[in-house]
Amino acid sequence: MKQIVLIAVLCASSGGPDSPFALIYFFALGHAAAFQPRARFVWVSVAALVAFLAPLAYEPHVSTMFAAVACVGIVLALLASIVVHSALDTLRKQRRRMETLIAATARLDSSLDPAQTLRTIAHMAVPELAELCVIDLLDDVGSVRATVAAAIDPAVAAGVERLREAFPLDMRSGHPVAQVLAGNASRVINELTEDGMLERAAQSDEHERFMRDVGYTRAAVFPMIARGRMRGAISFLQLRGDARHDRNLLAVLEDMAGRAAMAFDNARLYAERAQVARTLQRSLMPSSLPVIPGLELASYFRPCEVNSEVGGDFYDVFGGPESCWLVVGDVCGKGAEAAALTGFLRHTTAAYAREGSGPGSVLAQVNRAMLEHDFNGRFATAILARIRSLGSHVELTVARAGHPPALVRRASDSQRRAAGERARRPRCAARSVPPTSDQRGQHPSKAR
Numbered sequence: 202m203k204q205i206v207l208i209a210v211l212c213a214s215s216g217g218p219d220s221p222f223a224l225i226y227f228f229a230l231g232h233a234a235a236f237q238p239r240a241r242f243v244w245v246s247v248a249a250l251v252a253f254l255a256p257l258a259y260e261p262h263v264s265t266m267f268a269a270v271a272c273v274g275i276v277l278a279l280l281a282s283i284v285v286h287s288a289l290d291t292l293r294k295q296r297r298r299m300e301t302l303i304a305a306t307a308r309l310d311s312s313l314d315p316a317q318t319l320r321t322i323a324h325m326a327v328p329e330l331a332e333l334c335v336i337d338l339l340d341d342v343g344s345v346r347a348t349v350a351a352a353i354d355p356a357v358a359a360g361v362e363r364l365r366e367a368f369p370l371d372m373r374s375g376h377p378v379a380q381v382l383a384g385n386a387s388r389v390i391n392e393l394t395e396d397g398m399l400e401r402a403a404q405s406d407e408h409e410r411f412m413r414d415v416g417y418t419r420a421a422v423f424p425m426i427a428r429g430r431m432r433g434a435i436s437f438l439q440l441r442g443d444a445r446h447d448r449n450l451l452a453v454l455e456d457m458a459g460r461a462a463m464a465f466d467n468a469r470l471y472a473e474r475a476q477v478a479r480t481l482q483r484s485l486m487p488s489s490l491p492v493i494p495g496l497e498l499a500s501y502f503r504p505c506e507v508n509s510e511v512g513g514d515f516y517d518v519f520g521g522p523e524s525c526w527l528v529v530g531d532v533c534g535k536g537a538e539a540a541a542l543t544g545f546l547r548h549t550t551a552a553y554a555r556e557g558s559g560p561g562s563v564l565a566q567v568n569r570a571m572l573e574h575d576f577n578g579r580f581a582t583a584i585l586a587r588i589r590s591l592g593s594h595v596e597l598t599v600a601r602a603g604h605p606p607a608l609v610r611r612a613s614d615s616q617r618r619a620a621g622e623r624a625r626r627p628r629c630a631a632r633s634v635p636p637t638s639d640q641r642g643q644h645p646s647k648a649r
Contacts, residue, residue, distance in 0.1 A: 203480050291449075298453045301329040306460055316349075319470040322435070322461040323351035323358075330454060331437035333415075335361055336425075336461070337370065337378050338433040345370045345378075345433075357415055357440075364411060368404040375401030377422045383436045387423045389446055394418065416441035420600065421451060423458035427466035435461055478511045485515050485543050493525050495590060513539040513581070519551050523590060526554045530583035530604065549584065560600035561586040567600065 282459055304325065312318055319336050326334040333352040340346035348365035350358040372379045377388045393399055397415065403409035419439040425432045435458050439446075446454075490498040498518055513532025520526045528550050532542045546567060554568045564585055571581070582603035589596045 231358060254369050254459060266332060295449050295453075297329055300448065302453055302457055302460075313468050313471040315465060315468040315472055318465050319347075320351070321348040322457075322464065323349050326437060326457065327351045328353050330450070330457065331421075332440045333357060333361070333436075333438040335378075335436040335438070336433060337365070337382075338465075339382065339431060343382075344372065347633075352440075360411055360415070364404070364408050368408055374404065375637075377402060378434045378436060381422045382431065385424050385426070385431060387421070387458075389421045389451065391419050391445060413518070419446060421446050421454055423455055425458060425462035425465065427462040430466075432462055432466060432469075465509070471506065481511045481540055485511070485540060485547065487517055490522070491525075493520070494522050495595070496525060496588065511535060511537070511540045513543050515543045515547050517547050517551065519554070520588075525588040526551070526560075527586045528554075528583060530581055532581040533579045537578060538579065542560050542579050542581065543573075545574070545576075545581065546571070546581055550583070554585070554587070560587050560598050564600050564602045 202405050237482060242301075274488040312321065319338070323334045323336055334350065338344045338349075345365070348362055350361040352358040352361075370376060370379055372383065377390060382508045390398060393402075393412075394417075399409055399412050403412065404592045417438060418441060420436055421434045421438075422434055424434055437454050488501075490500060500516060500518075502514070502516070512535050513531070514530075516529045518525065518527050528547070529548055530543075530550075532539045532546065535644060549567050549570050553563045553570075556562075558566070564583060567583075580603075584599065584601045584607055586600075586607065587598045589598075597609070
């Protein structure tokens with residue numbers, strides 16, 4: 202507005218309609234108006250025009266030359282402003298779309314949970330890229346198994362998910378999503394209200410009424426393909442708006458679909474790997490503790506880190522009323538190789554313990570068996586305890602191999618170490634450290 206006031210002052214002080222500044226500054230202001238956002242473009246252009254024609258309000262006579270120059274200048278300036286404004290508006294839209302795509306890419310790595318990843322993808326597309334975003338996932342037999350939606354109005358998204366669950370998508374219907382999933386090619390529909398498109402896409406009368414009430418207008422549907430496999434389809438819809446899917450927008454949407462497919466597939470693979478690790482970890486632990494008269498047994502295991510690799514921690518309880526064994530150990534490293542060594546140690550310890558030797562002798566035999574196998578230099582630590590019933594008392598014998606000592610907690614809440622100091626270094630497959638000597642103690646028979 203400062204420039205507009207400057208025009209009026211210069212025109213009034215330098216000849217009114219004959220001022221040489223009028224036409225020059227009108228072009229300058231027209232150019233400046235072109236750089237304004239759409240909301241301010243019109244009123245800035247009108248203000249500039251009023252300032253240019255201000256001399257007509259106080260000059261009784263206007264030359265023919267001024268009138269001719271004014272008409273030509275106004276037309277040229279407005280045309281130039283409109284062209285520049287349209288080009289800049291297109292650039293601004295494309296920049297916002299790219300910023301949305303970049304932000305979505307950054308957020309896609311924020312979670313490795315497949316369900317949360319889908320929610321993130323759908324919400325990142327709204328409202329900059331679409332008013333409604335729907336993601337349909339395929340199951341192993343090629344049917345839609347899950348649908349996630351996001352919209353400017355949360356009630357619309359909830360309605361889409363409810364109808365998908367109530368009326369599953371018929372893969373042989375004329376629904377755009379079914380056609381994309383069947384043909385692996387994207388589809389763009391600029392007028393959903395024409396040629397009976399909504400009737401063919403509807404899965405029920407209720408579904409058709411919902412689409413009409415919400416105002417389905419335009420849709421762009423893209424396949425979600427990751428690592429050569431179809432994972433589902435993602436739909437970007439406009440509701441009651443006049444925005445069209447131009448070439449630049451379609452390029453951004455296609456890029457978004459590809460990134461979304463890869464992010465979901467990564468989360469899915471991580472979840473499957475984590476499930477395998479949990480299953481394998483459970484197989485290395487006793488499914489339940491044995492019931493031994495005179496003893497109360499309890500166990501609790503929680504890994505320090507939540508990841509997709511099985512750890513090397515293990516424990517076991519075995520034996521009978523006369524002699525009960527407890528073993529706790531830790532294998533170096535994580536993954537399949539650590540799991541193999543963990544299973545070997547657990548079952549080998551149980552086998553040697555049933556021969557009737559003491560805990561120290563059992564660990565020495567396990568150590569020799571471990572050295573006879575190739576475990577790629579992996580080592581392990583362990584603590585083995587044997588509990589024997591002696592009438593009104595029980596005898597506890599503990600042997601350690603590089604493991605921290607056990608604690609004995611009495612009914613009076615006092616506790617002490619059940620073994621001496623730990624060994625100088627843990628037992629290793631390549632370099633054996635003998636187990637510490639057996640440590641014995643007698644305790645009342647209701648030991649826990």
